[in-house]
Amino acid sequence: MTKLPRWADVVLVPLICLLIAFVFCGLLIAAIGQNPWVALTSMIQGSLGTQSGWGYTLFYATNFLLTGLGVSIAFHASLFNIGGEGQATLGGLGVAVACLFIPWPHWSLALLGSITLSALFGALWALIPAWLQAKRGSHIVITTMMFNFIAYALISYLLVNVLRPEGAMDPATARFDKAFNLPKLADIFGVMGIPFSKAPPANIMLFVALALAVATWALLWHTRLGYAIRAFGKQEKAAVYAGISPVRITLYALLLSGGISGLMAVNAVQGGAHRLVMNSVEGAGFIGIAVALMGRNHPFGIVLASLLFGFLFQGGAQLAMASDPVTGEQLKIPREVITVLQALVILFTGALPYMVQRPLEKLFARGGR
Amino acid sequence: MDLTAILQILESTIRMSTPLLFACLAGLYSERAGVIDMGLEGKMLAAAFAGAAAAAVTGSAAAGVLAGIGAALILSAIHGLASITFRGNQLISGVAINFFASGLTIVLGASWFGQGGQTPALSEGRLAQTPLLDLFGIEDSPLLELFLGHGTLVYVALAAVPFTWWLLYRTRFGLRLRAVGENPAAVDTAGVSVAQLRYAAVGITAVLCGLAGVYMSMGLNTSFQREMTAGRGYIALAALIFAKWKPVPALGACLLFGFLDAISIRFQNIDLNGIGIPVVIPGQFTNALPFILTVIILAGFVGKAIPPRAGGEPYVKER
Numbered sequence: 001m002t003k004l005p006r007w008a009d010v011v012l013v014p015l016i017c018l019l020i021a022f023v024f025c026g027l028l029i030a031a032i033g034q035n036p037w038v039a040l041t042s043m044i045q046g047s048l049g050t051q052s053g054w055g056y057t058l059f060y061a062t063n064f065l066l067t068g069l070g071v072s073i074a075f076h077a078s079l080f081n082i083g084g085e086g087q088a089t090l091g092g093l094g095v096a097v098a099c100l101f102i103p104w105p106h107w108s109l110a111l112l113g114s115i116t117l118s119a120l121f122g123a124l125w126a127l128i129p130a131w132l133q134a135k136r137g138s139h140i141v142i143t144t145m146m147f148n149f150i151a152y153a154l155i156s157y158l159l160v161n162v163l164r165p166e167g168a169m170d171p172a173t174a175r176f177d178k179a180f181n182l183p184k185l186a187d188i189f190g191v192m193g194i195p196f197s198k199a200p201p202a203n204i205m206l207f208v209a210l211a212l213a214v215a216t217w218a219l220l221w222h223t224r225l226g227y228a229i230r231a232f233g234k235q236e237k238a239a240v241y242a243g244i245s246p247v248r249i250t251l252y253a254l255l256l257s258g259g260i261s262g263l264m265a266v267n268a269v270q271g272g273a274h275r276l277v278m279n280s281v282e283g284a285g286f287i288g289i290a291v292a293l294m295g296r297n298h299p300f301g302i303v304l305a306s307l308l309f310g311f312l313f314q315g316g317a318q319l320a321m322a323s324d325p326v327t328g329e330q331l332k333i334p335r336e337v338i339t340v341l342q343a344l345v346i347l348f349t350g351a352l353p354y355m356v357q358r359p360l361e362k363l364f365a366r367g368g369r
Numbered sequence: 370m371d372l373t374a375i376l377q378i379l380e381s382t383i384r385m386s387t388p389l390l391f392a393c394l395a396g397l398y399s400e401r402a403g404v405i406d407m408g409l410e411g412k413m414l415a416a417a418f419a420g421a422a423a424a425a426v427t428g429s430a431a432a433g434v435l436a437g438i439g440a441a442l443i444l445s446a447i448h449g450l451a452s453i454t455f456r457g458n459q460l461i462s463g464v465a466i467n468f469f470a471s472g473l474t475i476v477l478g479a480s481w482f483g484q485g486g487q488t489p490a491l492s493e494g495r496l497a498q499t500p501l502l503d504l505f506g507i508e509d510s511p512l513l514e515l516f517l518g519h520g521t522l523v524y525v526a527l528a529a530v531p532f533t534w535w536l537l538y539r540t541r542f543g544l545r546l547r548a549v550g551e552n553p554a555a556v557d558t559a560g561v562s563v564a565q566l567r568y569a570a571v572g573i574t575a576v577l578c579g580l581a582g583v584y585m586s587m588g589l590n591t592s593f594q595r596e597m598t599a600g601r602g603y604i605a606l607a608a609l610i611f612a613k614w615k616p617v618p619a620l621g622a623c624l625l626f627g628f629l630d631a632i633s634i635r636f637q638n639i640d641l642n643g644i645g646i647p648v649v650i651p652g653q654f655t656n657a658l659p660f661i662l663t664v665i666i667l668a669g670f671v672g673k674a675i676p677p678r679a680g681g682e683p684y685v686k687e688r
Contacts, residue, residue, distance in 0.1 A: 028473075032480035080460055128664070138667035139676070141407065141460045142610065145603060146660035153657035161651065289464065334479045334486070339472030343465045350461035351451040 004361055014294050014349055016356050021344035025337055034333050038324055042331065046318025047311045053318070055185060055200025061310025062202065062267045065209045067288025068295060068302045069216050070261035075297050076220060077253035078233035083129060083144025084261040085285030086151030087122040091262025093155060094121035095269040096163065096276040099176040110180040111204070114266050122262015123255040125151060130254035134247040140254070159278060172277040182271045205267035212260065213299040229253050261285060287313070290342050293349040312338050378631050380515050383523060384589060386627025388413065388581040390526045392605030393612070393619045394533055395577035400614060401537065402570030403550035403679040404452050407463025408444065409578055410602025411470035415440040416582025418474040421593035422481065424494030433494055433587050438579030444470065445575035453567045456683035475595050486595035488586070496520055496588040522584045529577070533616040546570055550677035553684040563684045607663040614677060626659045
């Protein structure tokens with residue numbers, strides 16, 4: 001069997017998958033009687049056309065970068081953690097605890113505190129599924145999925161009965177102290193003398209997430225633990241023969257995965273809403289799966305894929321408000337088109353890679369002769 | 370709590386258990402054949418939408434049921450293609466199908482009916498609610514109503530349990546189906562096609578998921594609402610594990626989880642002060658209980674749940 005050249009496998013295959021997904025969504029938009037080209041241009045205008053659009057795109061991309069990194073670490077150990085949603089929900093609880101109950105003297109300390117607690121809570125939420133996988137062989141996909149539901153129930157209970165301030169109607173915590181607000185991109189760029197829109201919530205967590213992407217890369221390819229995780233994921237028996245403990249690696253990989261997913265809440269809760277609300281994760285845990293698959297499980301690819309999904313998420317939100325530039329009529333395209341696109345990206349990159357790879361292999365074999 | 374209230378809860382239990390039972394048996398066929406199906410939720414949702422939409426347009430319940438099953442079959446075909454033919458990752462395929470159904474039902478519903486993803490309320494296209502009571506002309510009594518007062522699909526679901534048991538354990542097809550989930554190589558050696566068997570299983574799964582979906586949108590409710598399955602596909606999956614992949618225990622698990630559903634619909638919180646225990650069980654706990662119980666089962670504290678051995682692995686013929 002011929003192998004694809006590396007660049008084709010790494011770059012071409014995800015791009016073709018993305019193209020198929022885009023074409024399908026274009027056809028879907030055409031099928032409901034709308035113009036796909038207008039939809040695409042208004043998405044680009046809404047997400048990349050203005051500073052504020054960019055800001056939101058980067059804000060969402062930060063969420064997806066963190067959950068994507070979380071999913072990918074588990075993937076490297078051949079573990080499919082679909083509990084990012086629940087782990088990030090619990091991470092939100094960690095942020096709320098840090099910001100509501102501890103009187104930090106400065107936002108930077110509050111940031112450190114909420115990073116620590118959100119990662120801790122996220123990791124703890126992955127602990128039981130991880131332990132069940134490592135010790136009992138219960139499938140991680142099933143258990144993490146169930147822990148998502150348990151997390152919703154837990155947070156809903158806490159927000160309604162415990163954390164809701166007296167007299168408030170909606171199930172949410174009180175607003176965090178203004179002093180704990182994270183510096184926005186506008187503040188950071190302002191120091192450098194670059195003007196930037198103050199509206200979007202994109203904040204310092206963008207740089208924390210990027211640093212974490214580098215750290216993840218270093219961990220996976222330049223440390224003993226990273227080597228053990230990858231070896232365990234590639235060939236469990238060989239890894240065990242080489243003295244790698246499957247129980248320990250399963251636990252480490254999933255705790256790291258849950259912890260990083262939990263960090264997402266610092267961006268969304270402390271950076272965005274400034275209080276913990278129901279559904280603070282907004283599906284970012286699931287989008288992380290698409291991001292990790294699309295980015296081929298490599299931190300660099302995941303950075304690019306999270307930008308792509310940040311663009312799609314923000315563009316999709318704009319889609320609901322956009323109007324036709326020629327007729328001025330309101331476009332009637334629900335933002336859930338993006339959910340379909342996300343599903344197709346997951347389907348083609350994660351479940352049907354052979355469908356794209358095989359014809360490509362034939363093509364390259366013919367071209368190589 | 371008086372007798373009427375208890376009867377009402379039990380009746381509601383049977384109604385809420387029905388979609389779970391259909392979906393749980395659906396998962397059973399697929400997983401016993403070695404194809405893990407995380408996409409039960411998506412197939413139910415798609416079927417619920419297609420059924421309610423077709424019934425609303427045509428005014429015929431039969432057309433709705435067929436459309437619902439058809440939608441589930443299409444999604445199952447994608448899952449089969451990914452996990453049997455292209456030997457992809459079954460778990461990822463199932464997750465993708467759930468998102469696909471979640472997005473597509475809203476996009477199509479919103480643009481076809483203009484009600485934000487909801488379908489128009491059914492009047493004539495609703496699933497016939499001809500209870501057996503009326504059929505036999507028996508006069509109403511609350512107790513008889515509990516057993517005989519439901520629509521047809523409830524009894525179809527209940528009958529599917531012994532039928533599945535018979536099919537799995539007493540027929541040649543059932544033996545092969547179970548074998549292909551445990552040791553596909555042996556089935557292949559015997560000259561039986563692994564792919565064909567698995568596609569057959571995935572097809573049965575689709576039909577049952579279709580029934581689960583149309584029961585929700587055309588029987589329990591009178592229209593499709595966005596995300597109306599609300600995690601029931603996952604609860605069915607939990608029930609399947611709880612029942613250790615066996616049909617008769619599946620009935621028990623679905624009745625238990627349906628009971629929890631019925632309880633949480635009736636009571637926000639359960640106040641045990643009335644029976645002398647100073648505890649109030651929050652509604653959220655009741656909602657999470659199916660998952661908590663299944664995790665406990667998975668932990669192996671109450672008898673170990675062992676899945677079919679070849680589950681999740683695509684079969685590759687040796688060369």
